[in-house]
Ligand SMILES: Nc1ncnc2c1ncn2[C@@H]1O[C@H](COP(=O)(O)OP(=O)(O)O)[C@@H](O)[C@H]1O
């Protein structure tokens with residue numbers, strides 16, 4: 001089964017004359033872990049916006065080509081129809097945490113999806129267990145450490161049980177120990193057969209990947225199995241990637 005199918009995708013922001021993405025084509029199968037690397041401004045975040053439907057539903061630049069998420073065309077599917085299929089964890093968890101307690105944050109997304117009360121309780125218990133946050137369920141997310149906040153943000157995404165999860169530099173603001181906790185959850189998700197897209201420059205995150213794309217100026221300039229991409233250090237250095 002194919003989780004993500006992207007064909008001839010190009011995107012130009014409304015305020016810009018230069019495309020942020022040009023002619024991107026790839027497939028990710030169910031259960032695969034894709035790593036995406038590239039310098040700042042190479043188009044990684046724009047690509048994730050296209051995968052989860054923020055483009056074209058919120059950002060109204062010019063999009064060409066197609067993105068299919070579990071077979072659903074993002075152009076024709078409202079965000080509410082995509083959020084059960086694909087979730088995104090961002091660099092700054094503060095943007096994803098809105099409620100006075102951890103469990104309220106988790107309940108919020110589920111209530112928006114009109115899930116029954118009993119299912120909401122069971123789901124909250126499941127994701128708190130998975131992310132190791134059970135003891136913090138009544139805490140205010142504002143008072144948690146950066147790593148704990150990122151785990152809560154991840155838990156809110158997992159609450160909707162999407163088959164595909166994108167991590168857009170989700171480790172970038174975290175110290176070593178906090179990163180390890182997130183990577184441990186990524187590993188569990190991989191073992192469960194989730195499809196993951198990891199935008200990451202650290203070896204720790206990339207070790208989980210089956211294949212890696214290198215982006216430059218809105219294009220995928222190199223792609224292949226993790227081992228072969230990481231083995232060619234000379235090529236990566238020429239493109240200013242230090243991994
Ligand atoms: N809201 C925006 N409006 C106009 N241009 C943008 C906007 N967001 C990003 N860009 C441009 O799109 C290109 C790709 O950016 P981005 O996808 O954020 O790259 P990355 O995540 O790899 O750092 C860059 O040239 C950036 O300046």
Ligand SMILES: [Mg+2]
Nearest residue numbers: 044045046169
């Ligand atoms: Mg980015």
